[in-house]
Amino acid sequence: MAAVKKRLVFLLIFALAAGGSASGENKQARRLNILLFTADSCRADRFGCYGYRGGTTPNIDNWAKSGTLFEKAYSTSAWTVPGLASILTGLYPPAHGLNNRDQAGSPRLVTMMKFFQQQGYVVPNLNFFTFAPYYRNFGLGRIENEYFTQTPGEELAGWIEKTASPTQPFFIWYHCTTIHQPYNPPAADFPGPREELMKRPGIKAxxxxxIVPAGSTQFTESDRPILNGLYDAEMKRMDRIFAAALAKLANKGLLENTLVIFAADHGEELLDHGFVGHASTSLQAKLYQELTRIPLILSCPGLIKRGRISRPVNQTDIFPTLLRLLGLKPPVEMDGQDLFKGPSRPLFFESVVAGNQTTREREKTWIRGTIDRNYKYISTGELYDLKKDPGEKNNVIKAKAAVAARLEAQVGKWMSASKQRHDVLFPPESKPAPPDRAEAPTIFTPENGKKLDYDVHTGMLLFDWSGDMETTYLVEYDIGLGDHHVAGVYETQGNHQLLGPLGRELWENLKAWNPFKIRVSRKTAPPVWSAWTTFEF
Structure with a gap:
């Protein structure tokens, strides 16, 4: 997932503060504001505060000194949607159920957004990609398009400047997508002529x-510093977006009463194990450290102490920790535990083979793994001693067969327990009764055969068909050709979807996915489909 500003192409396819060392003790509940800032495709080892010397994150490095930094924080997956859902629910992917293509999760899903709305918080939706079916049951309101501009991050800074108030607590979740492929940083961050770079097949890709499928292009050793430079430049842009949000909070006198959390959905491979990207971009899921180890930092004046914690933690721990810090009871049982107080325990992760791009033929192909003390087991027949081999270059599964067998069994038990938790939290729902008279909808917009012009549509994309806003519909899509082809079905509520505004650059990028075909049916068994509508960008 599949994410995301540059991942929009996938989603359109279907439609300073003082702060921890250690305890983070909370004497009494505080009515704090919350900013949860997550970054897409973001490696922990590219931050100065995590030991990198590339000068990528000066603002975050400075801010991190005021709070608690978790040195060994992990994602639960190798693509966006499962990782974000784990952060927002406190559940592992098999438990929250958002771990494969075209899933929407249960309406019973308890997310941070739903919970804090019930607590009286203002919860804006500043993530343009959340029109995608994955997010329909997250408790998000309409996408607040009025804050979006052509510059990434201005929607976050703009909302804080214009709307945030000291009299009304807010919960903001903002997912920054600038690091995600394609790597196309501003010239100021990556100066020099780019024409020469286009002569290198891997760099051009x-x-x-x-999407750059594994094996579709070749990288040379001389590409490595260029690739690192491009990625680092995108990190710098993300760092400025984060800093701008903190500056707006400080200027309005709100930072002192805001709990700020910085995390990521997953990491990114940069030729560490032969290729570039992650499950949804390379179409080949891997679970090495560069993909599963993520940044995690918390800061809040008077609540979080300054320091670093080396105990392994993961995304499921964020929600229960947030609740404990605020003196609130968990609304449901979660997989996560308190980041500050929880004991060490094994951590787990999984990914469907191609993330957001997984086809129907491959949707049962998975890779799973666990970290337990020094050892990391991956279901592709790999075992690594992370203490001796942090780069995962020496597979010791034959020499440590007993350890591998124990961890393999541990993964199996985790899967069984996670599925049981899912079934308890989200019991099967009854199927909707078929309508008295099944009629195929008629698609009005976009018009069949239409080529969509950015200026005419002002960056907005409208889907509209006959029906009503109370009915659940199925939307089938068949988009693109070759490596840029994907097809499937997703659910949506109502007969009207307005997406955008999209940036001009994104609109141009979507041309690589032409043609787009959709058809619509009410959610009936069997479906009664409209005629196909074909359009292009």
Whole structure:
């Protein structure tokens, strides 16, 4: 998932503060504001505060000194949607159920957004990609398009400046997507002529394509510093977006009463194990450290102490920790535990083979793994001693067969327990009764055969068909050709979807996915489909 500003291409396819060392003790509940800032495709080892010397994150490095930094924080997956859902629910992917293509999760899903709305918080939706079916049951309101501009991050800073108030607590979740492929940073961050770079097949692929399937291009050793430079430049842009949000909070006198959390959905491979990207971009899921180890930092004046914690933690721990810090009871049982107080325990992760791009034929192909003390087991027949081999270059599964067998069994038990938790939290729902008279909807917009012009549509994309806003519909899509082809079905509520505004650059990128075909049916068994509508960008 599949994410995301540059991942929009996938989603359109279907439609300073003082702060921890250690305890983070909370004497009494505080009515704090919350900013949860997550970054897409974001490696922990590219931050100065995590030991990197590339000068990528000066603002975050400075801010991190005021709070608690978790040195060994992990994602639960190798693509966006499962990782974000784990952060927002406190559940592992098999438990929250958002771990494969075209899933929407249960309406019973308890997310941070739903919970804090019930607590009286203002919860804006500043993530343009959340029109996608994955997010329909997250408790998000309409996408607040009025804050979006052509510059990434201005929607966050703009909302804080214009709307945030000291009299009304807010919960903001903002997912920054600038690091995601294609790597096309501003010239100020990556100066020099780019024409020469386009002569390098691998570099051209990651600078122009959101999907670069494993094996579709070749990288040379001389590409490595260029690739690192491009990625680092995108990190710098993300760092400025984060800093701008904190500055707006400080200017309005709100930072002192805001709990700020910085995390990521997953990491990114940069030729560490032979290729570039992650499950949804390379179409080949891997679970090495560069993909599963993420940044995690918390800061809040008077609540979080300054320091670092080396105990392994993961995304499921964020929600229960947030609740404990605020003196609130968990609304449901979660997989996560308190980041500050929880004991060490094994951590787990999984990914469907191609993330957001997984086809129907491959949707049962999975990779799973666990970290337990020094050892990391991956279901592709790999075992690594992370203490001796942090780069995962020496597979010791034959030499440590007993350890591998124990961890393999541990993964199996985790899967069984997670599925049981899912079934308890989200019991099967009864199927909707078929309508008295099944009629195929008629698609009005976009018009069949239409080529969509950015200026005419002002960056907005409208889907509209006959029906009503109370009915659940199925939307089938068949988009693109070759490596840029994907097809499937997703659910949506109502007969009207307005997406955008999209940036001009994104609109141009979508041309690589032409043609787009959709058809619509009410959610009936069997479906009664409209005629196909074909359009292009």
């Amino acid at each position: 990651v600078m122009t394509g959101a």
